[in-house]
Amino acid sequence: MTAPPDRSPDWPQVALHVVTGKGGTGKSTVAAALALALATTGKNVLLCEVEGRQGIAKMFDVDPLPYEERRIAKGAPDEQGRSGQVNALHIDPESALLEYLAMYYKLGRAGKALDRFGVIDFATTVAPGVRDVLLTGKVYEAVNRPRGGRKGNQVVYDAVVLDAPPTGRIGQFLGVNSELAGLAKVGPVRNQADSIMSLLRSPRTAVHLVTILEEMPVQETSDGIAELRAAGLPVGGIVVNLVRPQALSTSALAMVRDDEVAPASITSDLKRAKVDVDAALVASLVDEGRDHAVRRQLEDEQRALVAAEGVPTYELPRLSGGIDRGALLELAQLLRHQGFG
Amino acid sequence: MRPPVLDIDALLDDPGTGIIVCCGSGGVGKTTTSAALALRAAERGRKVVVLTIDPARRLAQAMGIEALDNTPRPVTGIRPMVEEGAQRLSGDQGSLDAMMLDMKRTFDEVVESGASPEKAKQILENPFYIALSSSFAGTQEYMAMEKLGQLHRDAARDGTYDLIVVDTPPSRSALDFLDAPERLAGFLDGRLIKLLLAPARGPARLMTAGFSLITGALTKVLGGQMLRDVQTFVTALDTLFGGFRQRAEKTFALLQADGTAFVVVAAPEPDALREAAYFVDRLTDDDMPLAGLVVNRASPSARTDLSAEEAIAAADRLRAMDSSSLTAGLLQLHADRVRIIEREQRLRDRFAASHPHVPTAVVPAMASDVHDLDGLREVGVRLADQG
Structure with a gap:
């Protein structure tokens, strides 16, 4: 079977693809497939995870990722068999904080003293909210890397895909910097928070929602879209995952x-x-x-609700063999053929 | 190898079981499991309260808790079980109250009960407090435990409940509450708090060289205004910290005691089972009483032993003769179903191989979402019936 020609891409302006979804919908799988789909010829894509689960390493069957960008896969090949590159990054708050301090402040001895005083530990474990500030901060850095910037060895990315927290928490996660801006009225923290919020609210960002065709996840997707819009965050598409086989007409x-x-x-x-x-x-x-037929009918009802949201939608099948590298590439091709890119 | 069976009714009927904590990753049916366990316990004669975190709207409506007022409300429509064995605990009929956690309200109550009215007002109006109590991640876990402690104290005092069922927040950090006492202690005994409280306590002798180095660094990073605001906030909260820590330690001890049972909830998916393994290991390391594992959303079993390979081969033969063959479609669906069941079985076997002593209950998926008491009752039956 020859693949149908790819549709013109739906998200050419987007530099940051945030992927959220209710637990159990396969959010991380979809994030990985999106990254592979975006990595077309000559493109570099960064896939980030922030929830400390090492899900990327498990999906791609490699050793646990350090706080360092690692080449993890080639993208899904086009008709000529060419593809781009996907790197992966596991962001942990403590490393992100240390890196942030080293990058923007010359603290010298004071930096070590912060650690000794328990400031680093406090900021990354006890203080609620600070984690999210650090995680979004690192993502911002990866998106906004200047071409030919200070560090010659750093990869500049055409797109960054963030495997974000679940739908129930996404507004809070992405909005944490506007909370912070409310607390820091002036100063470096305020400036950083403002820059991150303006990226997240710009057309360079798209928040995609992953769902399955069941009542609760679809309801949560709809609630999530309303919440994102109310917060001024750009809603991307809906990826309907784990669709049952279409073996019967x-x-x-x-x-x-x-x-x-x-x-x-x-x-x-x-x-x-x-x-x-x-x-x-x-x-x-x-x-x-x-x-099967009863469940398909329930799926159709939910599919109509998804369509009523009026955003681009993509469907991915439930693969009975589970998810591995090959399956991810297959899903990436399906996404691209449906216009994701 | 089959793991031991988790006997749900034995757990619910044991008068020694005073607290059941359901934990697991998001989307595995934790809230539904908590509610189903609570309902079944009540219908078997226990006086139950269930604390849920974020129930689906229709389930909340069915339980009469869509109004978020942070107080347990009686659930109507309980039907006492008449079967042998149930209600043997007491002559009394069971009851079920339910509540949804209001994170901010719980935090406000902690402040109001721990500080003088003027001080409480000052804290409640502090911008750091408002952000912390309403919108920051991590607060929910602390507050869920705070509320559990409260419910338990009230129940012990008034004899209102003999079983508390708790749902936990849907994140890996759901187990962060286990660390809360230690973290708070580390923070309160540490030097950072002294630094933050220094301006209020005044004496300049505290301002050692190390302190001024740190203050300098913090001012540089946070800005002077923000550091002062943080200091004001911490100073205002100072009187509350002790009580907060004390209660966190008590709750920790309560969770570790024999009357508590942790139920880890998962789905037969690699991620969910990996998280379940993490939870089980974590609970074991902390000597927390683990009752067992519930595997929700298991695929319904196949109704014939025709193998996936035979079914696919036959479907291919039929399609070669008639490309739109309905029978070929049925065979293909059967093959898909068998493959999924085999995969789920492999995943469960793998879990059992690494955790051979964890009692397990497998619950077949329901055809549609659960949003009424009948649905919860059916989940309860499936939980208890491990054939």
Whole structure:
């Protein structure tokens, strides 16, 4: 099968793709697939995680990531077989704080004293909210790297994909700098917080929401979109993940659901296919088919609600074999063919 | 190898079980599990209160707790079980109250009960306090434990409840509350707090060389105004810290005691089970009483033993004759279902191999979301029925 030509990309202006979603929807998988989809010919993409789970390392089957940008995969190849590069970064608050202090302040001996006094530990563990400030700060740095900047060895990225906290917490996470700006009326912290907020609220950022076609996640997606809009944060697309296989046509689904399938015809089909058949097997297959058809109907109801949000949507199948490198590339191709890029 | 079975009814019926804490990563059905456990316990004769963090709207409505007022409210529609064994605890009928955690309200109450009215007013109006209590990550975990401690004290005093079921915030940091007492102690005994309190306490003898070095650095990074605001805030809170720490230590001891049972909730997915393993290890390290693992959302079992490979081969043969064959579609769906079941089984086996002594209950997925008491009751039946 030849791949259909890629649609023109939906997000050419976006430098920062934030990926959120309810727990259990496969948010991290989708973030990784988006990064692979964005890494077209000659492009460099950074995939960041901030929740300390080493999910990227596990998905790509590599050693746990340090606080350092690592080459992790080639992007999904285009028709000519060419692709770009995906790097990954595991951001932990403590390293981000130390790096931030070293980068912007020449503290010298005082820097060490901060650590001895427990300031670093306090800031990254006890003080609520500070973690989020540090995590978003590092992402901001990676997005805003000047081409040919101070450090020659630093990669400049065409896009950064952030595997962000779940939908229930995303407004708080992305809004933490505006809280901070309210506390620091002047000074360096205020300036940094303002710069981060203006990036996050600009068209250079898109917050994508991952959902599955079930009631609670779809409701949460809708609530999340409303919250993001109210906070002035740019809503991107909705990625519908883990979609059930489309093995039956619409008419077949209706027949199965309404018990209009003749067991005799299934029996004769199975015989033709050289399956050792009895009535129990036929009844089981029809029962399983009915379970499936009922769930597909529920999915369709939720799909209509997703469409009503009026933002670009993408669908990814549930892969029965689970997620590995190959599966991620497959998902990335599917995203690109649906116009993600 | 099969792990031991988690006997939910034995856990709920044991009068020694006073607190059940449900923890696990987000999206695994933790809130639903907490509510289902609480309902089942109540219908088996216990006097239960369930503390939820962020229930789905319709579930909250069904339980009558959509108004967020930080007070337990009775749930109507409890149907005492008549089966053998239930209600053997007492002649009394069970009851169920439910509440949703209001993080800010809980924090405000801590301030109001711990400080003089003028001081409390000063704190409640402080911009740092407002940000801290309403919008910062991490506060929820502390407040959930604060509320648990409160409920437990009230229940012990008034005999209102004999079982408290707690849902925990949906993040890895859900277990951060285990560290809270130690962290607070480290902070309060540390030098940073002395530095922050120095201006209020005045004596210049505190201003050693190290102190001025730090103050200089902090001023440079935070700016003078912000550092002063932080100092004002910490000074205002100073009187509360002791009480807060004391209660955190008490809650920690309470969680470690025999009357508590931790239930780790997961789904048969690699991420959720990995998180569950992390929770189990963490609880074990801290000597916390682990009751077992609940694996939610398990795929329904296949109804025939036709293998995935046979089904796919047969589907291919049929499609070669008729590309729109319905039977081929059914075979393909069966193969997909079998593969998913096999994968889930492998993941569970892997967990069991590394944690062989953790009692486990597997709960098949419901066809649709749970948003009423009947749904919760059905989850309860599935939790208890481990065939």
